[in-house]
Amino acid sequence: MPHFLDFEKPLAALEGQIEELRRLSDNGDLNIAEEVGKLEDKVDRQLRQTYGKLSAWQKVQVARHPARPKCGDYVSGLITEFVPLAGDRLYAEDNALVAGMGRYHGRPVIVLGQEKGNDTESRIHHNFGMARPEGYRKAQRLMDLANRFDLPILSFVDTSGAYPGVGAEERGQSEAIARAIQASLGLQVPFVSVIIGEGGSGGAVAIATANTVLMMEHAVYSVISPEGCASILWRDGARAQDAAEALKITAQDLAELKLIDGIVAEPLGGAHREPDVAVGAVDAALNEALRAMDGMDGPALQAQRREKFLNLGSAGLA
Amino acid sequence: MSWLNEFVRPKIRALVGKKDVPDNLWHKCPACEQMLFHRELSDNLHVCHACGHHLRLAAKERMGFLFDGGEFTRVEFQSVTPDPLKFRDSKRYTDRLKDAQSKSGEKEAIVVGHGTIGGQGAVIAAFDFGFMGGSMGQAVGEGLLAAAREAVTRNAALIAIPASGGARMQEGMLSLIQMPRTVLAVEQVREAGLPYIVILTDPTTGGVSASFAMLGDIQIAEPGATIGFAGKRVIKDTIREELPEGFQTAESLREHGMVDMVVPRGEMQATIARVLNLLREGRGASVETPIALAAPDAASGMAPDSAHGD
Numbered sequence: 001m002p003h004f005l006d007f008e009k010p011l012a013a014l015e016g017q018i019e020e021l022r023r024l025s026d027n028g029d030l031n032i033a034e035e036v037g038k039l040e041d042k043v044d045r046q047l048r049q050t051y052g053k054l055s056a057w058q059k060v061q062v063a064r065h066p067a068r069p070k071c072g073d074y075v076s077g078l079i080t081e082f083v084p085l086a087g088d089r090l091y092a093e094d095n096a097l098v099a100g101m102g103r104y105h106g107r108p109v110i111v112l113g114q115e116k117g118n119d120t121e122s123r124i125h126h127n128f129g130m131a132r133p134e135g136y137r138k139a140q141r142l143m144d145l146a147n148r149f150d151l152p153i154l155s156f157v158d159t160s161g162a163y164p165g166v167g168a169e170e171r172g173q174s175e176a177i178a179r180a181i182q183a184s185l186g187l188q189v190p191f192v193s194v195i196i197g198e199g200g201s202g203g204a205v206a207i208a209t210a211n212t213v214l215m216m217e218h219a220v221y222s223v224i225s226p227e228g229c230a231s232i233l234w235r236d237g238a239r240a241q242d243a244a245e246a247l248k249i250t251a252q253d254l255a256e257l258k259l260i261d262g263i264v265a266e267p268l269g270g271a272h273r274e275p276d277v278a279v280g281a282v283d284a285a286l287n288e289a290l291r292a293m294d295g296m297d298g299p300a301l302q303a304q305r306r307e308k309f310l311n312l313g314s315a316g317l318a
Numbered sequence: 319m320s321w322l323n324e325f326v327r328p329k330i331r332a333l334v335g336k337k338d339v340p341d342n343l344w345h346k347c348p349a350c351e352q353m354l355f356h357r358e359l360s361d362n363l364h365v366c367h368a369c370g371h372h373l374r375l376a377a378k379e380r381m382g383f384l385f386d387g388g389e390f391t392r393v394e395f396q397s398v399t400p401d402p403l404k405f406r407d408s409k410r411y412t413d414r415l416k417d418a419q420s421k422s423g424e425k426e427a428i429v430v431g432h433g434t435i436g437g438q439g440a441v442i443a444a445f446d447f448g449f450m451g452g453s454m455g456q457a458v459g460e461g462l463l464a465a466a467r468e469a470v471t472r473n474a475a476l477i478a479i480p481a482s483g484g485a486r487m488q489e490g491m492l493s494l495i496q497m498p499r500t501v502l503a504v505e506q507v508r509e510a511g512l513p514y515i516v517i518l519t520d521p522t523t524g525g526v527s528a529s530f531a532m533l534g535d536i537q538i539a540e541p542g543a544t545i546g547f548a549g550k551r552v553i554k555d556t557i558r559e560e561l562p563e564g565f566q567t568a569e570s571l572r573e574h575g576m577v578d579m580v581v582p583r584g585e586m587q588a589t590i591a592r593v594l595n596l597l598r599e600g601r602g603a604s605v606e607t608p609i610a611l612a613a614p615d616a617a618s619g620m621a622p623d624s625a626h627g628d
Binding site: 163175179223228233248 | 529556
């Protein structure tokens with residue numbers, strides 16, 4: 001049973017009709033091809049219309065869609081010989097932050113990413129993609145490994161934020177994130193990040209301080225969740241739609257503000273409709289981003305990343 | 319509310335409610351509610367003499383008691399914040415900024431100054447919590463970068479004093495991106511071999527705590543300060559449990575190994591001076607000759623460390 005978002009309801013109706021027709025034709029020898037074709041055209045038109053002008057709040061819902069491809073889908077689709085690596089060597093393993101090494105088109109790489117999971121069991125196992133300090137310390141450990149063995153880093157960012165829990169705070173969530181950013185800025189290897197779903201605040205930046213930061217067409221990247229922002233500034237969590245618009249969190253807005261380096265087009269109707277196509281689109285973009293850095297040595301890569309972040313976010317200061 | 323309420327209550331309030339009077343003369347301690355006379359409070363560095371609570375403090379007042387002789391020179395930085403998102407909630411961002419500026423007399427939520435502490439050159443970048451909750455946007459990031467550059471140019475230490483709820487939402491992602499930017503400011507000071515000290519004050523949370531504020535060579539916190547990443551309410555809503563006593567306080571961070579020390583405001587200047595002198599003299603310090611070495615004695619000095627336990 002596919003999951004339809006509120007604004008996808010007209011689609012659900014159309015697709016329901018198609019299903020119904022197909023079932024009927026299974027029973028008799030009704031010729032339904034023409035009718036189904038018409039309906040499918042309608043679905044297509046509807047998708048183009050809806051997805052061509054998604055509001056920021058609708059994008060938030062698409063970015064959080066339960067069937068949207070997750071970090072694990074990109075890893076299994078793009079990385080061969082994947083060797084998952086666990087633990088921060090200090091306290092624990094954090095299943096919210098997936099880390100390991102493998103080959104990407106033959107070249108050895110380090111992979112980092114938040115995994116949200118795709119059913120109740122795996123969501124709980126991965127703590128809904130909300131990493132604890134151990135996750136960010138594991139990321140630091142792997143960044144160091146990448147640096148020492150000259151391995152490019154790919155990160156798949158998908159988190160509503162770092163985990164807000166008592167233990168996470170006591171074990172230094174802030175410090176862990178700060179050090180992960182510091183480690184990112186010290187890297188002398190190519191580093192490419194893709195915001196595949198939700199880029200939630202500091203918990204996302206911690207593994208997205210990269211040479212090239214890409215965003216999926218319907219992903220969002222924000223300083224605070226629209227709900228959180230609404231409850232603070234509007235004193236009403238229900239104003240999340242307004243907050244989503246005001247915060248400028250869509251890939252299109254952020255490309256305009258020059259805060260990201262590129263947008264990866266999604267299949268019509270969003271990545272959740274055709275996960276394989278989405279994975280393929282990310283593949284093409286990642287490959288291009290890595291190739292663009294092929295001729296750069298370590299110091300040049302580090303300098304490029306640092307310059308970029310120094311210049312970002314000062315646009316228009318007088 | 320009836321017309322009677324509306325009509326009468328303000329008058330009564332004018333008679334009765336104004337007891338906690340001109341806020342420039344008397345302050346009420348937010349912790350123990352003791353009424354504190356302004357001048358005494360100010361002489362006591364805004365620490366309540368009844369309960370020791372450290373009240374929040376404007377950036378320039380902090381500089382006044384940290385720099386030697388209260389003398390410092392302001393470091394200017396690009397502080398005119400644009401409104402790139404044209405952000406508007408119940409109020410326009412530009413209006414909120416103007417309000418904050420006229421109320422605080424500062425251009426932004428951070429003030430940068432240079433001077434000496436214990437004779438050592440130092441640059442202080444201090445936050446004003448009163449300025450939009452000390453929130454970090456583009457201009458604040460710029461202030462920290464300017465402070466780092468100044469420290470490197472002057473071969474001086476950098477001291478950051480955050481007092482901030484976190485990133486400035488009104489600047490959206492442009493504020494989040496100040497996390498890596500301010501970490502770069504720290505890196506410049508580190509790479510120049512200069513000390514970087516952080517004094518965590520109430521409150522230091524969110525994107526500020528998760529960037530430059532946790533990267534000090536020495537981490538000092540003021541007593542009772544709230545320091546953490548996520549807000550208490552968010553944590554409570556997530557775990558649906560009561561939070562432990564003292565959670566996210568300076569003292570609890572020290573207990574958990576997250577800060578070096580909790581230092582009362584009255585001892586802050588002397589502590590920083592000592593730390594800076596120790597860090598900066600290094601092996602170049604003039605060494606006094608220990609008495610034991612002056613008169614060589616086989617039984618002392620370089621004996622194997624059998625006496626050391628572990």
